[in-house]
Amino acid sequence: MSGLDVTYPQRIFPLEHTGNILEERMPEASLPLLKGTLDLLVLKALTWGPMHGFGIASWLEQDSDGALGVDDSAMYQALHRLEGRGHIEAEWGVTENNRRARYYTLTTAGRRHLRAETESWLRYTTSVTSILTRTARPA
Numbered sequence: 836m837s838g839l840d841v842t843y844p845q846r847i848f849p850l851e852h853t854g855n856i857l858e859e860r861m862p863e864a865s866l867p868l869l870k871g872t873l874d875l876l877v878l879k880a881l882t883w884g885p886m887h888g889f890g891i892a893s894w895l896e897q898d899s900d901g902a903l904g905v906d907d908s909a910m911y912q913a914l915h916r917l918e919g920r921g922h923i924e925a926e927w928g929v930t931e932n933n934r935r936a937r938y939y940t941l942t943t944a945g946r947r948h949l950r951a952e953t954e955s956w957l958r959y960t961t962s963v964t965s966i967l968t969r970t971a972r973p974a
Contacts, residue, residue: 881941
């Protein structure tokens with residue numbers, strides 16, 4: 836796989852309420868998630884406290900002004916992957932709508948991983964931005 840692999844959302848969270856009917860919606864300026872960024876974004880979301888998968892996806896869409904939509908399958912694969920690596924833990928709980936859901940929390944190892952990956956991501960994006968915004972060819 837190359838560094839340019841992207842995941843395009845098939846179904847977007849959150850669902851918008853219209854009366855009793857739930858409608859799926861895709862933001863006009865939806866951006867694909869670059870491979871590997873979803874795990875980082877999930878870990879960041881969990882720094883705010885325990886969340887269930889739908890809550891994480893909703894936070895990502897809201898915090899990105901609708902630009903980052905997450906396929907529900909990709910979200911749960913990321914949660915399972917992160918749990919398997921010991922970066923998050925899960926516990927059953929009840930949602931605001933009185934439904935059972937798994938609530939995820941960040942582990943100490945997950946916080947360390949988030950810190951290291953954030954530093955790496957910021958170095959990477961700074962380098963790419965520098966190259967893409969150049970107006971003159973370097974000598």
